[in-house]
Amino acid sequence: MSEHHTEQPGPAYDVAAVQEKWRPVWERLDPFRAGSAGEGAEKRYALTMFPYPSGDLHMGHAEVMALHDVVARYWWQRGYDVLNPIGWDSFGLPAENAAIRNDEHPATYTYANIETQAESFRRYAVSFDWSRRLHTSDPEYYRWTQWLFLRFRERGLAYRKNSPVNWCPNDQTVLANEQVVQGTCERCGAEVTKRELNQWYFKVTDYAQRLLDDMDALQGTWPDRVLAMQRNWIGRSEGAHVDFDIALADGGTRTVRVFTTRPDTLYGATFMVIAADAKLAAEVVAPDRADALAAYLEEVRKASDIDRLATDRPKSGVDLGVTATNPVTGEQVPVWASDYVLADYGTGAIMAVPAHDQRDLDFARAFGLPVRRVVDTGEENPEETGVATTGDGSYVNSGELDGLGDKTAGIARIIERLEADGRGTGTVNFRLRDWLLSRQRFWGAPIPIVHCPDCGEVPVPDDQLPVRLPENLKGADLKPKGTSPLAAAEDWVNVDCPSCGGPAKRDSDTMDTFVDSSWYFLRYLDPHYEDGPFDPAQAREWMPVAQYVGGVEHAILHLLYSRFFTKVLHDMGMLDFVEPFSALLNQGQVINQGKAMSKSLGNGVNLGEMIDRYGVDAVRLTMVFAGPPEDDIDWADMSPGGAVKFLHRAWRLAGDVTSAAGTAPEGGDVALRKVVHRTLHDAEQLLEGHRFNVVVARTMELVNSTRKAIDSGPGPEDPAVREAAEAVAILLSLVAPYTAEEMWERLGHEPTVARAGWPAVDPALLVEDSVTAVVQVQGKVRARLEVAPDISEADLEQVAMADPAVVRAIDGKPVRKVVVRAPKLVNVVV
Ligand code: ANZ
Ligand code: ZN
DSSP: OOSOOOSOOOSOOOHHHHHHHHHHHHHHHOTTOTTTTOTTOOEEEEEEOOOOOSSSOOHHHHHHHHHHHHHHHHHHHTTOEEEOEEEEOOOSHHHHHHHHHHTSOHHHHHHHHHHHHHHHHHHTTOOOEEEEEEETTSHHHHHHHHHHHHHHHHTTOEEEEEEEEEEETTTTEEEOGGGEETTEETTTOOBOEEEEEEEEEEOGGGGHHHHHHGGGGGBTTBOHHHHHHHHHHHOEEEEEEEEEEEEOTTSOEEEEEEEESOGGGGGGOOEEEEETTSHHHHHHSOGGGHHHHHHHHHHHTTSOHHHHHOTTSOOOEEEEEEEEEOTTTOOEEEEEEESSSOTTSTTSEEEEOTTTOHHHHHHHHHHTOOOOOOEEOSSOOHHHHSOOOOSOOEEOSOGGGTTOOOHHHHHHHHHHHHHHHTSEEEEEEEOOOOEEOEESOSSSOBOOEEEETTTEEEEOOGGGOOOOOOSSOOGGGGSOSSSOHHHHOHHHHEEEOTTTOSEEEEOOOEEOHHHHTTSHHHHTTOTTOSSSSSOHHHHHHHOSBSEEEEEGGGTTHHHHHHHHHHHHHHHTTSOSOSOSBSOEEEEOOEEETTEEOOTTTTOOOOHHHHHHHHOHHHHHHHHHHTSOTTSOEEGGGOOHHHHHHHHHHHHHHHHHOOSOTTOOOTTSOHHHHHHHHHHHHHHHHHHHTTOHHHHHHHHHHHHHHHHHHHHHSSOTTSHHHHHHHHHHHHHHTTTOHHHHHHHHHHTTOOSOGGGSOOOOOOGGGGOOOOEEEEEEETTEEEEEEEEOTTOOHHHHHHHHHHOHHHHHHHTTOOOOEEEEETTTEEEEEO
16 A cells, blocks of 8 residues: 555545536536626637637647637636637538548538537537637628628739649649649649639738738737748848840840849849749740740749759759840840749849859859859858858949948949939839639639629629529539539539629639638627628727637738738728737647657547546646647646546545635635735736646645645634635636536535636735744854744744754753744743
8 A cells, every 4th residue: 555645535526427517507607608797897809710620629629728718717707708709610621522532512521520529619618608609611601701802802902813723634623732742643643733724812912011010019919930920921022123134036125124132233143044934934035945945844843932942952944045234234144044033023033143142153053154243241252162142241343332331332322323224223022922812622612703704704792692602512523523613513603694694604713711711700709790791899899809829830821811801801991900819829739759649650649538538627737737838748748647636636625625605714824825815916927928837836736735724734614725725716717617616616606616706816915024033042043944924932933943953953952941032033941
């Protein structure tokens, strides 16, 4: 038998029974309905990134929900009116694939999974307001996604243009980027090619500068890393457009504009490079080089942009057989085509300055092109070293720039000259592209446009929205057959033109699911609102979101698109703010044995099994206690069994309290009361700072102090013991709702502890006052003790006589007299 039997066995805490017991009670009480905090309560919107219904919940969901719920439940306890909604991002490819596999409609798979997940969320006891539930694949929802598309189009923010898509020649289908695996089709392995299609875009680029500027207000409340990723994605570059004249083989001249961030290096531009896949390359190529260009292009089409921009990749290219005039030196410089220049960035053409740009230098060395240094940085000449110098220095070989010593002055001077000559201008370039929103897929919101041979693009009138997806297609109907499934659905695609009534066709593309998720937080405000996508009055009350919690995998696109939508809605006069999410928290990942969980590694952890074994509370507690929310959790290092034990200890406290419910804590044991109030006070600050794991640790300490007070202190009837046990229940209500509720009941209260309210902290009990007591033995100071100012004479004597230095000084001699003057002095005579 084990020797440490400090705890009595006591009655068992039946986790499963407790879970069964409280669910129906909470469902009846509905404690988390937004708007139920009473008149005048401040409103706070707590949002968690809504799930995709891919199957049942997994460990990742369990983590984010546990963390998010601490915030929401804390706000309720503090008296805020909280909106904490849940819904599903329920369009998307997996449902379509499942439908083809199982010969069913994608809705079957989608809504079955939603029900499974909803049941799990309820069991997991997340404090959602279920009355706000929405699914983006409901016609009631996508009606408004379509409505928004039409409003964006009216503002010139949704438009069509030709652009290349991934095409599998074997499956005869367009592929999403994520279906292309190393240049091949995910389904059949065939080499993916590009195909031109007319596609829909949102004009996010119109908002590039605002998307950048408005981030200033998010500094400090969004993770720095996310802000940096957004900035990088927007990619603002200041520089210049410079015009070069190309002498064409047929004797004509073609002016080609380049974008450069270093116009000050123009004197060192010794050749020009055009993106091999830009139309321009084919337009300027000399006839005798056209075949070489065509052959090269075949190769280029297989490489991804990431490959193309890699600096360590061997350079390849084709001499186009023409020259361009450097506008400041008047020199004729060769014009090449290469894949390291991207067709859709800047102007798709560059001036190459090999001395000061590494990729240009690699290219020059590969093809024997001239290198001329124009900035002397004090480093060795790049011509000899093969290392481009990119820093500041003094200009050389640079005409009017020679003698200038810094980049800013050089850039200003050259732009002045270019503008005077009419050969260029200062400009700002963004990396951000317009958002390609159309998908040649079935399971998405149909684009509400009709194409009429006579009227062209005709928007579907608002009163005919939603354009519903056909419900009679399933399985094989959804297989790609050279065109999208909707285009092949004759009954659906053929309609009368809303404008002239003649025969016309519906647009058969559907929208990217990122469109659905760019405004769902507004629909939550009233998911059944009929007069618009959202209720503007509700938006004034609740928005912006006070705390958004979700994965860092959405650090770029989802957040950027939601920010874009919000700004457009602001400009439409529908919102009076410009940023949707005031604060953002990214949780870490749940991993196992140092690695992300995956089927192939076989290291997946099944959430359902964990819950069956340890209970919901222990799983939630483990997630929250694991560490700071931003850190990854390695499940292999966790101890849900330890969490079970702790919860049992906490629960036992409630059963041991013998004072009646409502007993005033005043007059209770002061030492314990101080621990309680200190813990609550610190918890407030820790919760605001998202240090949830520390709050759990402090709750554990409080449980220990309370246990001690019951067993070997003032005893179970002391009012401070009740106060402490109640504080434990309230702290646990943020993390372990079932245990907390059970404790609350055992303490003689009505449910629900979740709305019991945060106890007021008594500042008088926070005073960390202690005084120094001096202990003398035979008139000599032997010890100084830090004690409470109100320590009793008996306690002070006990502490003093137990002090090792005092024991040594007494040295076993009989004690004649002890004089105690609490709290300052103890005098021992031997
Ligand atoms: C001449 C030069 C000299 C450049 C020099 C750089 C250093 P960011 O900052 O990313 O905007 N560039 C322009 N368009 C390009 C394209 N379509 N594909 C690939 N590269 C392109 O980069 C701008 C710089 O990247 C431009 O400035 C240009 O090279 C190159 F010492 O022009 B630079
Ligand atoms: Zn028409």
